[in-house]
Amino acid sequence: MADLEWIPAPDFDLEQTLHSGQAFRWVPHEGGQIGVIDRTPVFLRARDGGLEVTRGATELASHYLALDHPIGEFHATFPSHPYMLAALEACRGLRILRQPLWECTAAFICSAQKQVAHIRQLQDKIAAAAGELVGSIPGRDRQTQLFAFPSAEAVASLGEQRLRSFGLGYRAPNLARSAELIASGSLDLEALRPLPTRQIRERLIELPGVGPKIAECILLFGYGRLEAIPIDVWIGRILRVVFARGRAIKAARMPEYAARKLGPFAGYAQQILFHHARQTWPKGTSKVA
DNA sequence: GTCCAGGCTTCAA
DNA sequence: TTGAAGCATGGA
Numbered sequence: 001m002a003d004l005e006w007i008p009a010p011d012f013d014l015e016q017t018l019h020s021g022q023a024f025r026w027v028p029h030e031g032g033q034i035g036v037i038d039r040t041p042v043f044l045r046a047r048d049g050g051l052e053v054t055r056g057a058t059e060l061a062s063h064y065l066a067l068d069h070p071i072g073e074f075h076a077t078f079p080s081h082p083y084m085l086a087a088l089e090a091c092r093g094l095r096i097l098r099q100p101l102w103e104c105t106a107a108f109i110c111s112a113q114k115q116v117a118h119i120r121q122l123q124d125k126i127a128a129a130a131g132e133l134v135g136s137i138p139g140r141d142r143q144t145q146l147f148a149f150p151s152a153e154a155v156a157s158l159g160e161q162r163l164r165s166f167g168l169g170y171r172a173p174n175l176a177r178s179a180e181l182i183a184s185g186s187l188d189l190e191a192l193r194p195l196p197t198r199q200i201r202e203r204l205i206e207l208p209g210v211g212p213k214i215a216e217c218i219l220l221f222g223y224g225r226l227e228a229i230p231i232d233v234w235i236g237r238i239l240r241v242v243f244a245r246g247r248a249i250k251a252a253r254m255p256e257y258a259a260r261k262l263g264p265f266a267g268y269a270q271q272i273l274f275h276h277a278r279q280t281w282p283k284g285t286s287k288v289a
Numbered sequence: 290g291t292c293c294a295g296g297c298t299t300c301a302a
Numbered sequence: 303t304t305g306a307a308g309c310a311t312g313g314a
Binding site: 291292297300301 | 303304305306307308309311312313314
């Protein structure tokens with residue numbers, strides 16, 4: 001990788017941050033990770049307690065990677081439950097990204113009832129079909145092309161049938177419709193930034209395919225609302241099995257329960273628990289409950 | 290072949 | 303307000 005500059009990145013784990021199910025388009029490359037932030041191809045590699053970054057992209061990357069988050073302060077608010085402490089020990093350098101709003105929204109509309117590996121595949125297909133080519137990686141066998149994630153307009157113009165052909169299934173009409181609503185200006189994701197979390201949530205849920213869980217994902221990974229708590233099957237399981245010791249929690253009570261257990265930076269705690277459980281719990285995990 | 294996946298929507302009760 | 307069924311597709 002030619003032309004890199006080094007920036008300090010204390011308390012930061014590149015792999016855990018980029019491969020913990022919050023972003024889906026980073027690929028390992030030459031000991032680091034390569035991907036696209038907005039429309040800029042970026043290479044990242046950990047070295048000497050910091051990061052090597054594509055020259056010219058350090059500011060963009062620092063913001064995206066949330067290197068300014070005082071995560072020590074966040075960690076101090078986490079519950080002192082042994083499982084939380086073990087997860088934190090394993091994922092201390094994991095940070096919540098600041099992702100582009102539309103890319104994040106589209107990715108999580110695709111995520112419903114999908115495994116992380118498959119979500120990644122879907123994002124790649126959408127980007128390759130409609131995204132701008134912004135770079136390429138020379139490889140042994142063939143060049144790998146880097147695409148920006150396509151705008152809402154570009155995704156809308158793909159249309160439902162084309163999206164279906166990528167394997168989106170019943171998510172295809174949802175993504176197509178949401179893309180249309182955003183492309184037409186009916187919903188302006190950027191304009192929501194200054195609003196209170198509750199109001200952003202209400203607007204996000206207007207999008208087809210965005211329900212309570214996916215809205216929390218967009219709030220957390222896009223809008224940086226660190227109190228947001230996506231409750232998926234994993235987090236539901238962790239809350240029930242670990243924190244409630246097997247006691248049933250009604251679905252409707254789950255958000256309140258999670259907020260109370262996990263504290264003011266629940267989104268951070270949630271992501272660490274999620275990533276840790278996915279790495280350590282056996283496959284076919286419903287048996288754990 | 291079976292089970293499950295970072296759920297959402299619709300429709301009863 | 304709550305609960306269950308249906309929804310497409312691919313990985314394990």
